[in-house]
Amino acid sequence: MKSKEHQEPAQSNVKDRRRAKQHQANPELVERGAAMKKGWQIKTIGDLGEFQRGLTYGKSDEVDVSDNVVLRATNIDLATNLLIFDELKYISEKVVIPESKKVKKGSLMICMASGSKTHLGKVAFIDDDYGFAFGGFMGMLTPKSDVLPRYLFHLMTSEDYKDFIGALSDGANINNLTFDKLKVFPVPVPPLSEQHRIVRILDEAFENIATAKANAEQNLKNAKAIFESYLNEVFTKKGEGWVETTLSKATNGIFTGPFGSLLHKSDYVADGIPLVNPAHINEGQIEPDLRKTVSKATALRLKNYIMREGDIVIGRRGEMGRCALVTEVEDGWLCGTGSFFIKPSSRCDMHFLVRYLRSDSCKVRLEKLVGGAIMPNLNNTDLGNLTLDLPPIVRQKSIVKGIDDLYLDTQSLTNIYEQKLAALEELKKSLLHQAFNGEL
Known part of the structure; x- marks a missing residue:
């Protein structure tokens, strides 16, 4: 009987033939491949990364605090795709967590199951070896050497990716993803030097966009706070005849x-x-x-x-x-x-x-x-x-007019800041579209 080592090349060839057949059967891959710039290739997530499903554990394993930390879907911010550590889950230190179930620096953590379709497929870039596990409803994608992790991360925040995930879960009662479904998502792959250039541009642009959004959101809060402060003053500051x-x-x-x-x-x-x-x-x-x-x-x-x-x-x-x-x-x-x-x-x-x-x-x-x-x-x-x-009825009416005038001014500012936030979001989408269509 042949050893396992001798069997693997044959299995690998079978996998390669299957993958090639999948590529040929996917008209989107063929169409996008024909339109790619010279030196670019169309591959799939399955070609470019190794997938690992998260840690499963029992309810009885949960504790108030321990060194065993488990990351879940709530730890990925939907708006920014950043890791957040506000609601950590802890499990007993008696549970031995395999290294394969811990997030690794340079990997991507993906929400594979959720009660909300809007959260399904959301992704975060793991920027450090935290030593944290990722839960059973999550997955970890470790990119291979021919693709930069942040290049793949940016692609998986694009509208193309979100539309792909939305189509997979459309009409499903249970919002679950499997890697078999996820792995066929097409990835335009330029040479590594071009990937570095794209990542550098996107990282810098998105940092500036995040700063601009934070400023606009703060201005929006300030405008509303000024209005509420005015209301508090007019209703509590007594005058003559009150x-x-x-x-x-x-x-x-x-x-x-x-x-x-x-x-x-x-x-x-x-x-x-x-x-x-x-x-x-x-x-x-x-x-x-x-x-x-x-x-x-x-x-x-x-x-x-x-x-x-x-x-x-x-x-x-x-x-x-x-x-x-x-x-x-x-x-x-x-x-x-x-x-x-x-x-x-x-x-x-x-x-x-x-x-x-x-x-x-x-x-x-x-x-x-x-x-x-x-x-x-x-x-x-x-x-x-x-x-x-x-106050006297005449003063009541004048206060109402003052409130309404300030409300209109506040609403005007609110509209300006909300339009700016919407424009920044559209800019982000546009940059992602350009980046992965060879137009950046």
Whole structure:
């Protein structure tokens, strides 16, 4: 019988023939190969790297802290593809971790299974020998000598790669990747000298882009912080004629939406009269779910919960301070079971009140009322007893104008910074596209 050493060359030849057959059968490889620059080749991830699946362990092996650290999908930042070490998993030191299950400097860690398709296939470059294991839902790709690890890493952050992964998982119930599927991804491979040049350009460009993005994001935060600071000042800095009162005294009453016994699942119809629950209130606007509405007959039965233009609807469950002014559009809609609605009075401008209720300073006070509960649930009495400093009605209106003017300025700055962030992201995509099409 032949030894294993004598069998391997024959097996290798079989693998080579299979790989050549795969390349011939893949029209994308043939098409891209014909379009490549001189000296470039089209290979696959399978040609260029060795793959290793991660460490599997039992729930009983998990501990609070140890020297056995396991990296998971949460340790790859989706936006930047950087390794992050905020949520490390530790397992018992009784578990012996093979070296093959530890990340190696110059390798790529890939998310091979995830509850979210957006995270499937995401990759991070391992820049050091950390001595950390990588979990069973992860994979490690160790590039061979004919491709630079960072060249392959940049390719696996490109839109072509993301589209490839998206097509593999499209329609699948379980978001799993196998190396057999991943290994056929086509890789345009220039000479090593050209790879070095491309990596150098991309690394430098992406470092500059990351700095520009960080500056834009900080400017965005600053603009929002200035607006919130202004709100805090106008609502807490008393002036002449200001009086301390309560929400129930400043308005014409706070009313709770219908309890569950009054509104059943069977009452819901599509495209009827909307109900407004906390989930339907976003950024001071009411966004109904037209799949869960009620008939006119049900609305008539629940007429005591109908909201009118000028009311304020505010959530009593979940995130505190989620509220909106009822406009002409929402007049006649129903307050949902998870909300209150507040009736206006001549003592309080409702535009002033809704801006106060949405302010960070008021949200903090409302959160204190619910006592940090896991499922916050505000009661009518506590909301009614909430104290506020109320200026004369004329001053309320001028404060509203000042807030709205500053909001428009803030929104204008926000749009500028968001457009800049979008442009930087497009620049990154464009550079990657050029790099791997021989156009850089």
